[in-house]
Amino acid sequence: MGQAFLAAAREGRFEQLLLVLHLEVQFTVHTPNGQFVTLGATKSPPAREWPAARHKDTRRSSTAATEALDVLRRARAAACAAGDAQQESRSLHNIGIVLEAAGRMGEALTTQHTARDIALKDGDPRREAEALTRISNLLRGSGHPEEAVGAAEEALRLFQACGGRYGEGEALTALADALGDLNEIEKELDARRLAADAFEQAGEPRAASTLGLLGLTLCEERRWAEAIEPLQRAVSLNAAWGKEEDSRLLLLPRGIALVKAGRCVEAIEPLTEAAKQLGEYATAGDTEAAVDEGEALLWLGHTYGMLGRAHERETGYARATLCFRALGDRDRKKTALACLQVARAATRTDGWRGWLAWLRLRLLPGAAHGDPARAQSLRLRTVFDRRIIVWVLLEAASLLIVHMLTVPDAPGWARLMFVSLVLLAQAGGKALARWTSRRQ
Numbered sequence: 336m337g338q339a340f341l342a343a344a345r346e347g348r349f350e351q352l353l354l355v356l357h358l359e360v361q362f363t364v365h366t367p368n369g370q371f372v373t374l375g376a377t378k379s380p381p382a383r384e385w386p387a388a389r390h391k392d393t394r395r396s397s398t399a400a401t402e403a404l405d406v407l408r409r410a411r412a413a414a415c416a417a418g419d420a421q422q423e424s425r426s427l428h429n430i431g432i433v434l435e436a437a438g439r440m441g442e443a444l445t446t447q448h449t450a451r452d453i454a455l456k457d458g459d460p461r462r463e464a465e466a467l468t469r470i471s472n473l474l475r476g477s478g479h480p481e482e483a484v485g486a487a488e489e490a491l492r493l494f495q496a497c498g499g500r501y502g503e504g505e506a507l508t509a510l511a512d513a514l515g516d517l518n519e520i521e522k523e524l525d526a527r528r529l530a531a532d533a534f535e536q537a538g539e540p541r542a543a544s545t546l547g548l549l550g551l552t553l554c555e556e557r558r559w560a561e562a563i564e565p566l567q568r569a570v571s572l573n574a575a576w577g578k579e580e581d582s583r584l585l586l587l588p589r590g591i592a593l594v595k596a597g598r599c600v601e602a603i604e605p606l607t608e609a610a611k612q613l614g615e616y617a618t619a620g621d622t623e624a625a626v627d628e629g630e631a632l633l634w635l636g637h638t639y640g641m642l643g644r645a646h647e648r649e650t651g652y653a654r655a656t657l658c659f660r661a662l663g664d665r666d667r668k669k670t671a672l673a674c675l676q677v678a679r680a681a682t683r684t685d686g687w688r689g690w691l692a693w694l695r696l697r698l699l700p701g702a703a704h705g706d707p708a709r710a711q712s713l714r715l716r717t718v719f720d721r722r723i724i725v726w727v728l729l730e731a732a733s734l735l736i737v738h739m740l741t742v743p744d745a746p747g748w749a750r751l752m753f754v755s756l757v758l759l760a761q762a763g764g765k766a767l768a769r770w771t772s773r774r775q
Contacts, residue, residue, distance in 0.1 A: 431447040488510060
């Protein structure tokens with residue numbers, strides 16, 4: 336029950352917490368004269384239904400938190416009456432977790448300090464360490480990382496003395512978070528490594544998320560080669576525990592780290608998988624996933640370019656352009672379009688030849704079998720800078736106005752012929768310039 340309670344309280348799932356602490360659950364404590372006291376009422380609460388979006392229902396969450404606090408306060412009062420300091424400290428610790436999840440940080444900190452004092456007086460180092468870990472997190476959240484470091488180090492010392500790798504992992508995580516706020520990067524990284532080892536030895540799935548955070552921190556520090564191993568281990572652990580979904584945010588940084596470390600061939604797989612998985616979430620309406628999908632496709636284009644796979648590079652940039660265009664992200668779209676233009680220049684599909692090849696593929700679909708990668712890039716030839724159409728129309732209109740002013744009596748067909756010839760001449764000049772630059 337304790338683990339279920341902690342999971343529900345830390346995630347703010349107060350209605351789930353009420354099931355864990357429903358009125359049939361009994362906290363059994365003993366009094367000094369040997370009698371047993373059962374905490375809580377003796378009947379079950381009415382059945383509850385939890386909507387999928389319950390975390391968005393602030394009013395219901397607040398009500399559930401109040402009910403949970405009421406249950407825990409009754410538990411504390413009964414433990415106090417029974418003279419059971421261990422149960423009283425436990426109840427206070429859990430009250431603090433609920434208060435923290437409800438956003439009542441000041442009350443949570445005071446409650447955890449009280450729980451720590453009772454555990455210290457009772458000579459219960461494990462309960463004291465648990466309270467100190469939460470105190471560290473609360474101090475960090477209130478802008479006191481120096482004090483948070485001290486509390487986390489004391490918690491770690493107590494956990495090491497009384498045993499329990501899971502507790503060590505919790506204390507080390509709190510320590511790493513506080514050190515990160517103080518910008519002590521090396522110490523933070525060491526603490527995360529130790530926390531990941533502790534969680535893994537305890538068989539705790541949080542080892543994967545801890546390793547993932549370690550890898551992401553190394554990526555932020557541009558220590559790409561070092562980031563690869565913890566990110567890979569995180570993905571492997573998630574797969575081993577059947578939590579592949581949790582790896583979707585790690586595939587892109589892992590792929591980028593491999594590219595930056597010069598291991599482009601290995602980077603293709605994680606980047607491709609990242610684009611696939613993020614695309615699925617983007618289709619379901621996840622905007623952040625859509626942005627990351629575009630980034631994955633952009634990096635995929637870069638990687639294919641480094642490997643000399645020109646047509647696949649062009650496809651990656653074209654898909655990234657479509658992704659950013661759908662999001663309305665003009666800056667990233669411009670970047671993707673610029674990369675796409677360079678890629679098409681390299682494959683000589685940036686001018687009229689590209690459009691002729693596209694038309695041939697449309698008319699003769701069987702021609703795709705000869706070179707599937709090229710065929711795929713040609714299918715996306717319709718992805719281009721749409722501003723070109725506006726520029727052409729504006730230029731045609733200006734030419735038409737000039738012709739009307741200089742030759743007022745000319746027939747309409749002559750005006751159209753003049754505009755068409757000038758535009759064709761400009762296009763020919765640009766094509767000649769591209770050919771000359773390639774030759775040079």
